[in-house]
Amino acid sequence: METNPQNQEENKLNRYIRRKTILSFSVLIAFFVLAIFGWKWLGKQPREAGALKPLRKVLNVNEKVNNAIFSETHLAKEYPKSAAIKNVRVNGNLGMNKDFNADNWKLIISRHPKISSSDSTLELTMKDIYTIPKRDLVFDFKCIEGWSQITYWGGVKFSDFITKYHLGTHSGKSFDTNHPEDLYKYVGLMTPDSAYYVGIDMKSMLQPQTILCYELNEQPLPMNQGYPLRLIIPVKYGVKNLKRIGYIYFSDTPPRDYWFEHGYIYDAAL
Amino acid sequence: MKRINKKHPLAVRWFHWINFPVLGVMIWSGLLIYWANDEYRLGWGDKTILEFFPDSFYKALSVPFHLADGMALHFVFMWFFVINGLLYVLYTAFSGEWKYLLPDKKSFKEAGQVLLHDLQISKYKPPQSRYNGAQKIAYSLIILMGFGSLLTGLAIYKPVQFGWITFLLGGYEWARIEHFALTIGYVLFFVIHIAQVIKAGWKNFSAMVTGFEVEKVNETEIINITAETPITDSNQPQTL
Numbered sequence: 001m002e003t004n005p006q007n008q009e010e011n012k013l014n015r016y017i018r019r020k021t022i023l024s025f026s027v028l029i030a031f032f033v034l035a036i037f038g039w040k041w042l043g044k045q046p047r048e049a050g051a052l053k054p055l056r057k058v059l060n061v062n063e064k065v066n067n068a069i070f071s072e073t074h075l076a077k078e079y080p081k082s083a084a085i086k087n088v089r090v091n092g093n094l095g096m097n098k099d100f101n102a103d104n105w106k107l108i109i110s111r112h113p114k115i116s117s118s119d120s121t122l123e124l125t126m127k128d129i130y131t132i133p134k135r136d137l138v139f140d141f142k143c144i145e146g147w148s149q150i151t152y153w154g155g156v157k158f159s160d161f162i163t164k165y166h167l168g169t170h171s172g173k174s175f176d177t178n179h180p181e182d183l184y185k186y187v188g189l190m191t192p193d194s195a196y197y198v199g200i201d202m203k204s205m206l207q208p209q210t211i212l213c214y215e216l217n218e219q220p221l222p223m224n225q226g227y228p229l230r231l232i233i234p235v236k237y238g239v240k241n242l243k244r245i246g247y248i249y250f251s252d253t254p255p256r257d258y259w260f261e262h263g264y265i266y267d268a269a270l
Numbered sequence: 271m272k273r274i275n276k277k278h279p280l281a282v283r284w285f286h287w288i289n290f291p292v293l294g295v296m297i298w299s300g301l302l303i304y305w306a307n308d309e310y311r312l313g314w315g316d317k318t319i320l321e322f323f324p325d326s327f328y329k330a331l332s333v334p335f336h337l338a339d340g341m342a343l344h345f346v347f348m349w350f351f352v353i354n355g356l357l358y359v360l361y362t363a364f365s366g367e368w369k370y371l372l373p374d375k376k377s378f379k380e381a382g383q384v385l386l387h388d389l390q391i392s393k394y395k396p397p398q399s400r401y402n403g404a405q406k407i408a409y410s411l412i413i414l415m416g417f418g419s420l421l422t423g424l425a426i427y428k429p430v431q432f433g434w435i436t437f438l439l440g441g442y443e444w445a446r447i448e449h450f451a452l453t454i455g456y457v458l459f460f461v462i463h464i465a466q467v468i469k470a471g472w473k474n475f476s477a478m479v480t481g482f483e484v485e486k487v488n489e490t491e492i493i494n495i496t497a498e499t500p501i502t503d504s505n506q507p508q509t510l
Contacts, residue, residue: 013272017484024480028287035291055342062345069431076430077437140442142429145337146307148442235430263338265345270430 050263059265066269072207076234076270079138084152088216090224091143094258095191095244105192105228110249111167113188122165126214126228132156132164135211137232142270144237144259153232154215159206168202168250188255189231192246199255200233200240201267209234212245237268273485277400277477282367285358286478292354293456295347300453301333302340310450322450348423355416370400372410377403388469412459415452422449 048056107129109122135157142148162168162175169175169182176182187205190197204210213232214221221227226243233240239259249255260266278286305328312320328335362368373381380403386392388404396402401409425436425445439445467475477483 010272013274017272017274020482021476021480028479031287032291039291039295050338051342052339055346058346058349059342066428066431069428071431074431074433077433140429142442143307144341146303146446147309259338263336263342265341270428 047263049261063265063267063269066267067201067203070203070235070269072203074235075207076139076209078209079140079150081136081138081152083150084138084217085149086217088151088225089143089147089149091145091238093224095193095196095242096224096226097191097193097195100192100244102223102228105246107229107245108247109165109167110247111172113249113251113253113255122167124165129156129161129212129214129229132160135160137209137211137213137234139209139234141232141234141241142237144239144264144268152217153211153213154218155211155213155229155232157208158210158212158231159208161212167248168205184250185252186250186255188247188249188251189242189245190247190249191242191244194246196242196258197256198231198240198242199251199257199260199266200236204233204235204267204269207233207235235270237270239264240268271487273487275483275485276481277483278481279365279367280481281361281365282358283478283481285354285361288350288354289358292347292350295343296351297453297456299340299343299347300450301331302336303344304450305333305335305340306337310447322454345427351416352420355413355420359413371406373403373406377406379403381407388466408459408463412456415455415459419449419452422446422452425449 042052042054045052045054047053051059105125107124109124111120111122133156134154136152136154138150138152140148141151166172166174168184168187170184171182173182183202185202186199187202188197188199210231210233213226213230214228216222216225221230226245229245230243231241231245254260254266257266259268304322308323310322311318312322362371380396382403383392383394383396384402384404387395421435422439422445424432425439426442426449429436429442429445436442436445439448473483
């Protein structure tokens with residue numbers, strides 16, 4: 001039987017089957033061991049701005065992708081006033097210091113990244129804001145937690161605001177669409193007590209639905225919604241819609257951002 | 271006597287086994303995100319049949335309540351999920367593998383027969399090439415669901431930039447519900463899939479790893495089969 005060619009062939013096939021089976025299963029097991037070790041390794045990595053370092057690197061790439069797909073002509077859907085909810089949710093009170101005295105409030109603006117000299121800062125009151133044409137906005141406000149509400153806001157377009165006060169440019173001139181390089185790349189906003197702060201790319205700030213907001217449902221902003229002035233920016237999650245703006249400044253590098261430092265993606269773009 | 275029947279190409283096996291842990295991470299990180307606003311339930315009025323999810327569920331899985339980590343993981347592993355899925359679809363389309371996968375008219379009748387057989391209502395088991403009718407429908411559906419997850423995911427990830435997708439899916443909140451429902455669908459698929467794999471036995475499972483099934487045949491059969499069988503590998507010894 002040993003010399004039977006049919007038997008030899010069968011032995012050859014059996015060896016082939018065994019070899020292939022062992023190889024395939026070894027590769028699969030190795031793959032799963034690698035996956036498990038990879039997962040454990042990932043969990044042990046140091047954190048950069050609150051996020052595991054390897055994840056942070058990819059999030060930074062995602063941000064470039066977000067930036068590439070961003071178009072200021074893509075507007076958030078707007079709704080009729082009747083669609084707006086009356087009982088607007090209050091989420092988070094960071095920067096909402098109870099000692100805040102609204103009578104002393106001033107909007108302090110630095111034309112540049114740092115308040116270096118007195119002539120590069122500007123102090124405005126609500127009276128100055130009211131001189132800019134009002135813009136109403138009813139849209140679906142989206143929280144990073146996953147809920148959303150159709151809400152009705154009123155204020156002034158940020159683009160109108162920086163045009164009027166010649167802000168946001170390196171040259172100190174009013175921004176000109178023919179010279180986009182003159183614009184700072186980022187805007188920083190901070191509450192008066194400096195406890196809450198965000199950084200937002202200029203393109204999103206100039207999107208026509210971004211407003212410095214002082215009204216909710218045609219009434220002055222409630223204290224817990226950021227009286228007297230807050231940011232409403234529909235192309236971002238709620239976390240960027242800073243309440244009670246105390247400071248605004250301009251920068252070419254990303255300004256500090258509270259939730260970015262706690263592990264979230266910087267741009268929070270929608 | 272043995273014969274090797276080639277079943278799953280190497281590429282398909284890789285796509286399948288890579289997808290398994292990747293989808294696992296997507297579901298886990300999805301749970302970390304969903305938790306932050308876990309408002310869904312099955313029921314009507316004040317009556318709730320099933321809550322997504324009760325505290326005991328989070329406790330049993332020891333879900334760390336970290337939205338930021340969930341989002342970071344989700345938006346990193348989404349790339350693997352999408353790229354692996356796209357490569358699978360491209361491979362299946364161009365290699366002709368789709369012929370074994372896509373259901374036809376017959377498949378639906380066959381799927382009914384498979385169901386009756388598996389529920390032990392009927393003794394008749396329909397003949398099977400690579401996949402039976404029920405498998406064809408289930409495996410095609412799961413690919414469609416993957417595509418659905420991509421679309422509903424984009425709709426809630428970038429509802430302004432991809433506003434038209436969000437609109438077509440019924441708005442932001444509907445897209446989020448759909449994205450969630452698809453995930454529940456994967457979990458149900460997984461449970462049934464595992465049960466079926468266990469039921470089908472080792473030979474079937476092994477084929478998903480090695481790519482081939484070993485069949486015992488007698489000599490008279492061999493002659494007939496070798497002449498006709500389309501799914502064989504001409505480079506390998508097939509029969510003895």
